[in-house]
Structure formats: structure tokens, C-alpha cells
Amino acid sequence: MKFSIERAVLLKAVAQAQSVVERRNTIPILANVLIEAEGAAVQFRATDLDIEVVDRAAAMVERVGATTVSAVTLHDIVRKLPDGALVTLTDDMTTGRLTVDAGRSNFSLATLPREDFPVMASSEYASNFSCKAAILRRLFDKSKFAISTEETRYYLNGVYMHIADIDGGQVLRCVATDGHRLARIDAELPIGCDAMPGVIVPRKTVGELRKLLDEDDMDIAVSVSETKIRFATPDITLTSKVIDGTFPDYSRVIPVGNTRRLEVDAADFAKAVDRVATVSSERSRAVKLTLEEDQLVLSVNAPDSGAAEEELAVAYSDERLEIGFNAKYLLEIASQVDRENAVFLFNSAGDPTLMREGNDTTAVYVVMPMRV
Amino acid sequence: MPVLCRDCLTQFETGRRCPSCGTPRVVAHRELRQLSIAHMDCDAFYASVEKRDNPALADKPVIIGGGRRGVVSTACYIARIRGVRSAMPMFQALKLCPDAEVVRPRMQVYAEASRAIRGLMDALTPSIEPLSLDEAFLDLSGTERVHGAPPAVMLAQLVVRMRDELGLTGSIGLSHNKFLAKIASDLDKPHGFAVIGRAETAEFLRPRPVRLIWGVGATTQTALDQAGIRTFEDLLRWDKPDLTARFGSMGERLWHLARGKDRRRVSAHTPMKSISNETTFHEDVSDPELLDGHLWRMCEKVSDRAKAKGRAGRVVTLKLKKADFSLISRRLALRDATQMADTMYRTASGLLDAELHKAPFRLLGAGLSDLSDADQADRLGDLLDPTAAQRGQAERATDKIRARFGADAILKGRSLR
Numbered sequence: 001m002k003f004s005i006e007r008a009v010l011l012k013a014v015a016q017a018q019s020v021v022e023r024r025n026t027i028p029i030l031a032n033v034l035i036e037a038e039g040a041a042v043q044f045r046a047t048d049l050d051i052e053v054v055d056r057a058a059a060m061v062e063r064v065g066a067t068t069v070s071a072v073t074l075h076d077i078v079r080k081l082p083d084g085a086l087v088t089l090t091d092d093m094t095t096g097r098l099t100v101d102a103g104r105s106n107f108s109l110a111t112l113p114r115e116d117f118p119v120m121a122s123s124e125y126a127s128n129f130s131c132k133a134a135i136l137r138r139l140f141d142k143s144k145f146a147i148s149t150e151e152t153r154y155y156l157n158g159v160y161m162h163i164a165d166i167d168g169g170q171v172l173r174c175v176a177t178d179g180h181r182l183a184r185i186d187a188e189l190p191i192g193c194d195a196m197p198g199v200i201v202p203r204k205t206v207g208e209l210r211k212l213l214d215e216d217d218m219d220i221a222v223s224v225s226e227t228k229i230r231f232a233t234p235d236i237t238l239t240s241k242v243i244d245g246t247f248p249d250y251s252r253v254i255p256v257g258n259t260r261r262l263e264v265d266a267a268d269f270a271k272a273v274d275r276v277a278t279v280s281s282e283r284s285r286a287v288k289l290t291l292e293e294d295q296l297v298l299s300v301n302a303p304d305s306g307a308a309e310e311e312l313a314v315a316y317s318d319e320r321l322e323i324g325f326n327a328k329y330l331l332e333i334a335s336q337v338d339r340e341n342a343v344f345l346f347n348s349a350g351d352p353t354l355m356r357e358g359n360d361t362t363a364v365y366v367v368m369p370m371r372v
Numbered sequence: 373m374p375v376l377c378r379d380c381l382t383q384f385e386t387g388r389r390c391p392s393c394g395t396p397r398v399v400a401h402r403e404l405r406q407l408s409i410a411h412m413d414c415d416a417f418y419a420s421v422e423k424r425d426n427p428a429l430a431d432k433p434v435i436i437g438g439g440r441r442g443v444v445s446t447a448c449y450i451a452r453i454r455g456v457r458s459a460m461p462m463f464q465a466l467k468l469c470p471d472a473e474v475v476r477p478r479m480q481v482y483a484e485a486s487r488a489i490r491g492l493m494d495a496l497t498p499s500i501e502p503l504s505l506d507e508a509f510l511d512l513s514g515t516e517r518v519h520g521a522p523p524a525v526m527l528a529q530l531v532v533r534m535r536d537e538l539g540l541t542g543s544i545g546l547s548h549n550k551f552l553a554k555i556a557s558d559l560d561k562p563h564g565f566a567v568i569g570r571a572e573t574a575e576f577l578r579p580r581p582v583r584l585i586w587g588v589g590a591t592t593q594t595a596l597d598q599a600g601i602r603t604f605e606d607l608l609r610w611d612k613p614d615l616t617a618r619f620g621s622m623g624e625r626l627w628h629l630a631r632g633k634d635r636r637r638v639s640a641h642t643p644m645k646s647i648s649n650e651t652t653f654h655e656d657v658s659d660p661e662l663l664d665g666h667l668w669r670m671c672e673k674v675s676d677r678a679k680a681k682g683r684a685g686r687v688v689t690l691k692l693k694k695a696d697f698s699l700i701s702r703r704l705a706l707r708d709a710t711q712m713a714d715t716m717y718r719t720a721s722g723l724l725d726a727e728l729h730k731a732p733f734r735l736l737g738a739g740l741s742d743l744s745d746a747d748q749a750d751r752l753g754d755l756l757d758p759t760a761a762q763r764g765q766a767e768r769a770t771d772k773i774r775a776r777f778g779a780d781a782i783l784k785g786r787s788l789r
Contacts, residue, residue, distance in 0.1 A: 152722040179754045371751035
């Protein structure tokens with residue numbers, strides 16, 4: 001195998017590969033990227049056995065072939081090469097090394113045989129549809145903060161993507177929760193997506209997917225089966241197992257009878273929460289919200305370290321309410337709001353609170369209060 | 373050289389017997405009147421309490437422990453001569469000493485005896501740091517004017533009073549810091565009084581093994597062995613940066629201890645770091661239902677203690693010992709600290725489920741660590757577990773009923789398993 005490729009193109013491909021490979025793995029070949037040169041393109045394939053990413057890049061192929069080499073090492077080398085360099089990769093069959101030449105630099109790297117590289121079994125996808133990158137980006141960006149890291153409830157360690165029935169039709173919906181907060185994001189149902197089974201997309205996959213979604217108008221081909229999900233652009237294919245578990249019935253968690261309505265500028269609110277939380281030394285950083293007619297007082301009282309209070313002008317017309325929250329949770333949901341005011345709907349100090357952006361019900365957040 | 377009679381407390385300057393009562397039980401040391409940091413360690417405490425309460429046991433080997441299956445918690449000195457040691461599995465102890473009287477521990481009685489000893493120590497100094505029911509550090513610095521006698525005399529008197537008033541014996545280690553006092557109390561056991569002065573500290577330590585250092589367990593011991601450090605003399609050859617580089621914060625401490633320096637104060641309020649409880653079964657258990665019942669009871673005990681102390685913990689630990697004595701320890705950090713038995717149980721139960729295939733087990737324990745004040749605990753609800761709040765209220769109500777009508781007034785069904 002021998003081919004030449006532009007440094008920037010190579011860097012993008014190996015960057016994706018090195019973020020997929022598992023750093024602490026006991027199977028050496030899983031640390032490698034499989035490089036296959038054929039025709040006028042080179043494929044870079046990396047896997048951790050749960051996720052597989054294949055990146056195709058244009059290259060001048062002199063001799064076809066394939067080999068595997070440490071993804072992290074190759075990435076580090078390419079990263080340090082000067083911008084605009086032309087990189088030549090040559091596989092020396094006799095020594096079992098891969099040489100990397102760029103200008104006056106050359107490197108010789110140990111390889112492992114391509115035959116040992118595990119290729120993810122292909123599967124039958126029940127549903128294949130196309131979706132704009134911007135839509136997928138919104139669905140996952142706005143929900144991923146709520147993904148749980150708790151190992152015991154492993155079925156919460158991802159975003160639940162499924163089709164949901166709403167008044168007047170169906171939507172493509174992403175839900176994530178860790179039991180303390182929940183995000184529910186809806187998007188118009190893409191054509192051809194009707195038969196899609198609901199799947200839990202793992203946290204790491206959500207992170208890798210994000211790299212495919214930078215261009216708003218890019219069409220992403222999505223394929224879903226009961227056990228796998230695949231996202232593809234013309235250059236990159238990301239295939240991932242989904243979490244084998246049942247996502248809890250989140251619908252009963254979302255409060256419907258909350259009537260006390262607070263409307264506040266989300267950015268002002270987030271800044272104020274951040275400021276008052278500074279004095280709190282405890283891990284949970286409880287912030288108390290005291291609501292009265294058109295006035296919100298945020299306060300923190302940490303006996304050991306200090307106290308803070310800040311007043312905000314808001315729209316609120318219900319009776320007085322005192323309710324506490326984890327400051328981090330408030331900040332995270334408030335930062336999801338980007339266009340209009342944040343609208344909070346409260347019930348009592350012990351009940352879940354709902355937050356949305358203006359009257360937009362396609363992005364709804366629920367947060368559990370804490371005793372203060 | 374100052375000499376003190378440990379029986380009649382007479383002080384004199386020379387002689388190997390007390391000129392006043394004639395006993396050879398005297399302690400002589402150049403620095404006897406200057407040293408003020410002491411470690412008091414009761415002799416075979418549980419066994420001594422049992423022998424005191426049941427004179428028929430007085431001349432028999434006595435082992436305190438949980439039946440045939442448990443481990444030796446204390447062995448009296450007669451049993452120790454036969455090779456029985458604390459923490460030894462009971463079957464092994466009984467092999468060494470088949471005629472031993474095995475007595476079930478009566479923790480409440482021991483706690484009562486411990487409180488009585490504490491009462492005697494309180495008369496000596498306010499600076500007492502109990503390490504367990506049967507040992508404590510005492511700092512008698514500056515008490516000579518109050519008592520009209522140097523610390524050594526007061527400590528000898530403490531042991532006499534323990535013997536006369538409580539029927540229990542203890543050993544005293546007297547030195548100039550905690551580390552050495554603790555080593556000293558072990559030098560002359562039982563019923564001992566050993567002194568390590570400043571002048572001979574270096575000489576005393578040099579040939580001794582580093583495992584004498586309190587807190588050096590098997591792991592550190594292995595690390596020290598690998599570094600070729602066996603005795604304090606070996607340790608002295610290392611300079612501070614090398615020790616810290618190799619052993620981290622422990623390295624710095626080792627450097628000081630090698631020179632007989634220990635600046636830790638005797639402190640009455642060492643913060644509690646964890647709360648735990650464990651039980652060794654009569655027979656190995658693999659029945660999940662049975663294990664579940666034990667787990668609940670352990671969680672309840674830990675929770676009771678946390679509530680009594682107003683503490684809560686964020687890390688729940690499950691401890692299991694397999695039939696081959698290998699130990700499994702699993703921990704999980706919660707989002708919010710808890711003192712509730714229910715939360716602990718649910719967390720530990722998940723950990724237990726994952727280990728069930730390793731059954732049977734001979735021991736099960738549960739614990740809470742990363743402790744904080746209870747007023748910052750259990751404040752966060754769980755969206756996906758809407759009945760958690762009700763269960764919490766039920767537990768609080770149960771606690772109130774128990775406080776009023778006794779611990780058995782109300783029980784969960786699963787605690788009967």
C-alpha cells in the first residue's frame with residue numbers, strides 16, 4: 001500500500017478515528033486504525049466494538065493495500081506536521097512497518113495485520129431516512145446534558161430517540177434523563193422514518209455524531225434497527241450499537257398540571273444563578289428561588305461559607321413560592337434557551353418543575369427541586 | 373534515675389524494688405517526669421470483661437467471637453499462649469486450642485466498661501483521643517500542677533484504679549509523641565508500663581521493623597519491601613524528596629517517623645470518616661433472599677448510627693467475603709448524600725445483584741462514607757422514582773415509632789428474611 005494525502009484531510013480522518021478507539025483497552029488491535037487504499041480513495045476505520053467509524057478521504061493511491069496502525073500515534077504525528085504538507089504513507093510488507101513521510105520528516109510505525117481487525121457485522125436496518133444535520137444537531141445538543149452517568153441505571157446512559165404521538169400527528173423525539181432532570185426535544189418527523197424502532201443512543205455515540213453535524217444543510221442518512229443505529233454523510237459512516245434496555249416511561253414524569261408561571265430572561269437568570277451560587281461550598285450548591293408578584297429573589301445560604309442574594313424583575317403573578325434547586329441543573333437548562341424568554345411552570349416546592357422556551361413545546365425540560 | 377512504684381505510686385531515685393511496698397513492679401526512666409503523651413491499651417479487653425463477670429472462666433482459655441463460623445475478636449492471654457490471635461478464623465483457633473471457652477461478644481457490656489474507663493481517664497486530662505472501646509491516647513501535658521504529680525504517676529494510678537474499681541487491666545506506653553506512645557504500650561504487655569524517652573528514640577527505632585508504624589498495612593508493607601525498606605535504619609537512608617516521590621504523602625510522614633517525629637496532636641474530636649456494619653454468617657449463604665434480608669438489616673444499622681450522629685454519606689459500600697475468604701468490596705457514589713436506610717439498601721442491593729454469581733458468601737457488610745452533615749442530605753428527589761419521597765417519610769415515621777416504643781416495635785418484612 002502506498003498513497004499520498006493532504007495533511008488537513010488526513011488529520012480530520014485520523015482525529016475521528018483516535019477519538020473512537022478505546023484508550024484503556026486490553027486488545028491491542030482496538031487501539032489501531034485500519035487504513036485501506038483503493039481506487040482514488042482511502043478508508044480509515046476505527047472501532048471500540050460498540051462504535052465503528054469509517055472515514056473516506058480522497059488520496060493519490062499508487063499501490064492498493066491495507067494495514068493497521070496505532071490511531072493515537074498516527075494522529076499525534078499528523079497533528080504536529082506543518083500545515084499544507086503532503087503526507088505519504090507506505091506499507092512495507094517485508095518489515096511490517098508503515099512509513100509516514102512528509103517533507104524531511106519520516107516515521108516508521110509498527111503495524112498489526114488487517115485480518116485481525118474486527119469489522120462490525122452489518123445488519124438489516126428497519127428504517128432508513130434522511131435528515132438535515134441542523135435538525136439532528138438540535139435534537140441531540142439540547143438533550144445530551146441530561147444523560148445519566150449512573151452505571152446502575154445503564155438504560156439512562158444515552159438519548160432515547162423514538163417516534164412519539166402528539167396532538168395532530170407524530171414527531172421524531174429525543175429524551176434524556178438522569179432522574180434529576182429531563183430533556184424532551186421534538187422535531188418534525190422525517191419522511192420514511194415511520195417504521196423506526198425506539199433506540200437508546202449511547203453517550204459516546206452522541207459525542208461522535210456531533211462531529212458529523214457541523215454543516216446545517218448536510219443531509220445525514222440515518223438507519224435504525226433494534227440493535228444498531230447508523231449515521232452517514234458522503235464521507236463518514238458512524239455505526240453504533242444501541243443500549244440494550246428499556247427506557248422508562250418518561251411521559252408520567254412530565255408535569256401537566258403546573259400552573260404557577262414565571263417568565264424570565266434566560267441569560268439574566270443564568271448569570272444571576274451563577275453569581276449567587278459562588279458562595280456555596282457544598283457539592284450540591286442549592287439555590288433558593290423566592291417568587292412574589294413580578295419579583296424573583298435568588299438566594300444561597302451556606303452556614304459555613306457565606307450567603308448571597310440577588311433580585312430579578314420577572315413576570316409572575318401567582319402566590320408566593322419558595323423552591324430550591326441544584327444551581328448546576330438550573331444553569332444547564334437555562335443555557336438551552338437561545339431565542340425567547342425562559343418560562344418556568346411550578347406546582348409546589350416538592351414537585352417537579354417544567355421549563356420551556358416561550359410557548360415552544362418542542363423543547364421541554366423538567367427539573368426536580370431540592371429541599372432548602 | 374527517677375523510679376516509680378506502679379502499685380503504691382511511691383517515687384524514689386534508685387532500686388529495683390519499691391522501698392515502701394517491696395514490689396518489683398517499678399518503672400525507671402531518666403525522662404520519667406518529663407514525658408506526657410501516653411497510649412493506654414486494655415489487656416485482652418473483651419476477654420477480661422468476660423472473666424471478670426464470670427470467675428469460672430478465670431483460669432480457662434477464653435475466646436470472644438461469633439460462634440464456630442466467625443473470627444476471633446479477642447483471645448485471653450491463656451489462649452494466646454496456644455497461638456490464638458485476633459482476627460483468626462474460629463475453626464483455626466479451635467484447632468490450636470480445642471478446650472477454649474468461646475463466648476459470644478456482649479458489645480453493650482464492653483461499651484459500658486469502656487465508658488467507666490473513660491470516666492477514670494477524664495479525671496486525668498481533657499485531651500483524650502479514643503481509638504476504640506479499649507484504647508486511647510492521652511495528652512497530660514501541663515497537668516502536673518493540677519494533679520500535684522507528674523503524668524507518669526497519674527497514669528500508673530489510672531491502671532491501679534482500673535484494676536481495683538473495674539477489675540480490668542491495661543498497659544501504658546509513655547513517650548513524647550503518639551507514634552512512640554502507641555509502640556510503647558505494646559512493649560510490656562500485659563499489665564505493662566513502658567517508656568520511650570527522647571534520648572533513646574533514635575537508638576530504639578533503628579533496628580525495628582517499619583511495620584510498627586501505625587497505618588502501615590499489607591499494601592504499604594509490600595511497597596516498602598520493594599523499596600528495600602524493612603527497618604527504620606533502612607528508612608533513614610532515604611531523603612525526603614525520594615520518599616515523597618515514591619510514596620506520596622505517606623513518604624513525608626515516613627521521613628518524620630523514621631526520626632521519631634510525629635506532630636499529630638491528641639485530639640478529642642477526630643472526625644468520623646465512615647460508618648459501616650458487617651456480619652459473618654453461621655454458614656456460607658448463597659440464597660439471594662437471605663442475603664437480601666441481611667443487607668437490609670446492615671443498612672438499617674448503619675442508617676441508625678448515621679441518624680444518631682446527624683451524619684449522611686455520599687458513597688455506599690458493599691462488602692462481601694467469599695467462602696475462600698477473599699474479599700469483595702464495591703462502592704457507588706450517589707448524587708446526593710443520604711442517611712436513609714432505604715436509599716442505602718437500594719444502592720447496595722444493585723451492587724449485590726452484580727456479585728451474586730460469586731456466592732456463597734461468609735460475610736456481608738454495608739457502609740457509608742464521604743460523610744457530611746445530615747442537613748445537606750436527601751434533598752434531591754428522583755423523577756423516575758416518584759414513591760421515593762413517600763418511602764422516606766415512612767422511614768422517618770418508623771424511626772419515631774421506634775424511638776418511642778423500642779426497636780422491635782415496627783419492622784420491614786424483609787428484615788425477617
